[in-house]
Amino acid sequence: MSQVKTQLGNSFGSLSQLKIGNRTYEIFRLDGLEKKGIALSRLPFSLRILLENLLRQEDGKSVTAEDIEFLAKWDPKAEPSREIAYMPARVLMQDFTGVPAIVDLAAMRDAMKQLGGNPEKINPLQPAELVIDHSVQVDEYGTTNSYSLNAMLEFQRNRERYAFLKWGQSAFRNFSAVPPGMGICHQVNLEYLARVVFTTDGENPRAYPDTLVGTDSHTTMINGLGVLGWGVGGIEAEAAMLGQPVSMLVPQVVGFKLTGKLREGATATDLVLTVTEMLRKLGVVGKFVEFYGSGIAELPLADRATIGNMAPEYGATCGIFPVDAETLRYLRLTGRSEEQIKLVETYYKEQGLFHIVDSPEAEYTQTISLDLATVEPSVAGPKRPQDRVLLKEAGASFKKQLPNLLGPNADKNGVRQVVRWEGEGGHFADTPESAHGVHESGPISTVKERFGVEVDQYLDHGSVVIAAITSCTNTSNPSVMVAAGILAKKAVEKGLTVPPWVKTSLAPGSRVVTDYYEKSGLQPYLDKLRFNVVGYGCTTCIGNSGPLPTDVSKSIEDHGLVAVSVLSGNRNFEGRINSDVRANYLMSPPLVVAYALAGRIDHDLExxxxxxxxxxxxxxxxxxxPTQKEVSDVIASSINSEIFRKEYATVADGDSNWQGLKFPTGDVYQWEADSTYIRKAPYFDGMPSKPTPVEEIQNARVLAVLGDSVTTDHISPAGSIKLNGPAGKYLTEHGVKPADFNSYGSRRGNHEVMVRGTFANVRLRNKLAPGTEGGVTRLLPESEQMSIFDASVKYAERKTPLIILAGKEYGSGSSRDWAAKGPRLLGVRAVIAESYERIHRSNLVGMGILPLQFEAGKNVESLGLTGEETYTILGLKERLDSKFAIGRTVAVEATAPDGKRKVFEARVRIDTPQEILYYENGGILQYVLRQLAAK
Known part of the structure; x- marks a missing residue:
């Protein structure tokens, strides 16, 4: 090992060389700090990766020697206070969040041209990889042609979006897209895209840890592979693509000690639901979670990835496992080259980052532990992923929750007597293929058309109407996927069938799953229970469950039924899965099949x-x-590296639809004037070359008063577009038929649709409009009730700024940039909440919206606020000008209709100096554009 010459930005003499085979790489050695007397073995694994990042990025400006030394001497008990600049190696996107990100970059090229600069300066400087996985919808299901029909409809609906992405591939450097039908971005990342060790090209190639940020909360799935990464908003990701570091406070790190081994009957899903519940109770928002202990050696990498995936659900920034022998085994299984595997092993061992059983334990901010042997079969619901219920108590729990789930038109007499679909009379023969498939209007629409029975005979509160094996969380995990297949096989052999009112679906996370299902002979049994493959994408977990059969939907609506979905996903927030379904339960894939067979959530499966x-x-x-041995035997005989190599050899090719898709060319995008999918983002319209002074917020009106746990699903448009809502009216006015509305997610590239769907979730409850559900508010001072969008238009005409009042955990859930973009376009200038989810708070700042936080113990109710007041925020400009040297709180003056005033203090949640610059520029993208234009 020979040291290379010390250079600028190498204060600790860390720059060195590492020879692997016949290649030599530059690396930044962590033990350079050890030679300076700084002990690193006490640092958590995740912070050592951050430390290497700082060593490599040291430039005396964004990263200083003092930053590096501060992190190296990390105090685990200290509150986060110091900002560091983290530069991820790459950016991962899915198409719902990726399309608006590329729209913004395209609009930035236009703006750069208008500012007199070179539009080709707008390019991803880090590799930006997008996987199209969020656009497939479960229209057809339970038939042999489910996949082909859904794929056909997907291309029909999304031609403009996909052509735009193909333009992006040709116009932008460092940008690539994986076509639709290949898999879910997090599973494709885990099985294919992740390098674990990144290398550069050129005469002096460098090797360093693979790190990333992603435009999806569940980017943390890659933490199971030892890769540090987490979800950020689309606007933060765009800035990272453009070479801006991710500004972050040095985090606290919670150590989660795992011991023992999962017992017979418990699955990785049961484990992750247990972990989620434990960490939510502990409180880890904004913290790293790092898993250690003898128990991690008992967890296959797919189980680790399942736990890492759910970090947003337990509230952590990431949930990481160290690189070890199991990591190398998984890389080999998934078809990575031996050269890459050797690079990973050598680099991590050389850097002291490779975990072995007797590795010394790091110091943590706090620790928590779990004996894996104590994990029991569980589900989570009906509204939140952290609300774990033991399987044996699920039915009783639902009955207890039922009064709180009833809709406004529920049957007054309570639960109705129903005819159960069971026994000999409930067994329906295989429906001839001619009865399946497509009518002129699309997939067959009713249960009666499919099975010849009237649906209203057997639906009731608690009826399972959706059963979906879906989501990145579990479809990447062979143990639970194989378990579902074996359970289906045994059920079919026993003669069990799924009741006809249950909409079943199987959406594997990659084509590899189909390969091992077919190789093991399990797919026919899943097909027999109507769990046919519907697509390779996120589907039900993100709200792309498709419509229920019309007779099922009508029965639910007519009787106000609390229908149920069961899914192997990670999110079950209100209104997310399907607008007809009020109760949603997360569970393992085999339990999804079991509940589909039972047809009811209050069925005691034990x-x-x-x-x-x-x-x-x-x-x-x-x-x-299935037993653990049965599962492991199938995995051993059906899964090998060849199936991974085969599927990923053609992952970039796409099908004939993708290959034949025509797209425009040129360095700037040729916007289609009549497009209802892709429109030029308005954020840079009329933008001056230099930012104008920060404007004070005066005499603002309240657009909505919201309670606790308002998620980005409540704020950001998602799911289906209602015909009679503002977005539906807009599309109708532009000649779009209701059958062609598609979903909000698919139209995220059109701000006109998205702003009309902001705060339009069917389960949103605005206290300013009591007794309502959905995007309703009152226009003040008239007190006229109308849609939130229509009210915002009237306020805009009056030049009235708007604010939102909210409770705890505002903006939890998915990292949806439209949860910040939408409010900004509505005219929202500030949010005052009791607390914020990490990503959403930063997204608000990134869109130029001021996040304020009530002082501890104070909230809307305790301060006697109604939302009918006008609000003025005092002293903001002085605090920003002083970089908070004169304090972080501002006075908020609320004037009631009768003229009485209340003044209370609120904390400014602009958390880093860099964020001050973003806010002063009106947003992060405006800041970046001005920086690039000035060069």
Whole structure:
């Protein structure tokens, strides 16, 4: 090992060389700090990766020697206070968040041209990889042609979006897109895109840890592979693509000690629901979570990835496992080259980052522990992923929750008597293929058309109407996917069937899943229970469940039923899965199949039979539940590196639809004037070359008064577009038929649609419009009730700034940039909340919206606020000008209709000096554009 010459930005003499085979790489050695007397073995694994990042990025400006030394001497008990500049190696996107990001970059090229600069300066400087996985919808299901029909409809609906992305691939350097139908971005990342060790090209190639930020909360799935990464808003990701560091406070790190081994009957999903519940109770928002202990050696990498995936659900920035022998085994299994595997092993061992069983334990801010042997079968619901319920208590829990789930038109007499679909009369014959498929208007629309029975005979509160094996969380995990296949096989062999009112679907996270299902012979049994493959994408977990059969939907609506979805996903927030479904439960894939068979959520799977077998005898869950040995035997015989190599060899090619898709060319995009999918982002319209002084917020009106746990699903447009809502009216006025509305997610490249859907979630409750659900408010001072969008238009005409009042955990959930973009376009200038989710707070700043936080113990109710007041924020400009040297709180003056005034203090949640610059520029993209234009 020979030291290379010390250079600028190498204060600790860390720049060195590492020879692997016949290649030599420059690396920044962590033990350079050890030679300066700084002990690093006490640092958590995740912080050592951050430390290498700072060593490599040291320039005396963005990263200083003092920053490096501060992190190296990290105090685990100190409150986060020091900002560091983190530069990820790459950016990962999915198409819902990726399309608006590329729209913004395209609009920046136009703006750069208008400012007299070179539009080609607007390019990703880091590799930006986008996987199209969010646009497939479950229209057709339960038939052999489900996949082909859904894929056809996907291309019909998204031609403009996909052509735009193909333009992006040709116009931007460092940008690539994985076509639709290949898999979910996090599974494709885990199985293919992740390098674990990144290398550069050129005469002096460098090797360094693979790190990333992603435009999806569940980017943390890659933490299971030892890769540090987390979700950020689309606007932050765009800035990272353009070479801006991610400004962050040095985090606290929670150590999660795992011991023991999962017992028979418990799955990785049960484990992650347990972990989620524990960490939510502990409180880890804004913190790193790092797993350690003897128990991690008992977890296959896919189980680790499942736990890492759910970091947003337990509130952490990331949930990381160290690189170890299991990491290398997984890289080999998934078809990575031996050269890459050797690079990973050598680099991590050389840097002291490779975990072995007797590795010394790091110091943590706090620790928590779990014996894996204590994990029990569980589900989570009906509204939040952290609301874990033991499987044996699920039915009783639902009945207890039922009064709080009833809709406004629920049957007054409570639960109705119904005819159960069971026994011999409930067994329907295979429907001829001619009865399936497509009508002129699309997929068959009713259960009666499919099965010849009237749906209203058997629906009731608690009926399962959606059963979906979906989501990145579990579809990447062979153990739970194989378990679902084995359970289906045993159920079919016993003669069990799925009731016809249950909309079933299987959406694998990659084509590899289909390969091992077919190789193991399990797919036919899933097909027999109507769990046919519907697509390779996120589907139900993100609200792309598609419409329920019209007779099912009508029955739910007519009787105000609390229908249920069961899914192997990570999100079950109100209104997310399907607008007809009020209760949603997360669970493992085999439990999804089990509940589909039972047809009800209040069925006691542990003590009651699921149904009667073909021999007339009752069949219990224990009779069809797979053993760990059965699962491991199938995995051993059906999964090998060849299937990964085969599928990923053609991952960039796409199908004939993608290959034949025509797209425009040129360095700036040729916007289609009549497009309802892709429109030029308005954020740079009329933007001066230098920012104008910060304007004080005076005499603002309240657009909405919201409670606790308002998620980005409540704020950001998602799911289906209602015909009679502002967005539906806009599309109708532009000649779009309701059948072609598509979803909000697919139209995220059109700000006109998205702003009309902001705060329009069917389950949103605005206290300013009591007794309503959905995007409703009152226009003040008239007190006229109308849609939030229509009110915003009237306020804009009056030049009245707007604010939002909210409770705890405002903006939790997915990292949706439109949860900040939408409010900004509505005219929202500030939010005052009790607390914020990490990503959403930064997104608000990134869009030029001021996040304020009530002082501890204070909230809307305790201050006697109604939302009918006008609000003025005092002293903001002085605090920004002083970089908060004169304090971080501002006075908020609320004037009631009768003229009485209340003044209270609120904390400014602009958390870093860099964020001050973003806010002063009107947003992060405006800041970056001005910086690039000035060069």
């Amino acid at each position: 003590s009651d039979p699921i149904g009667k077998g073909k021999d007339g005898k009752p069949v219990y869950l224990k009779d069809i539940w």
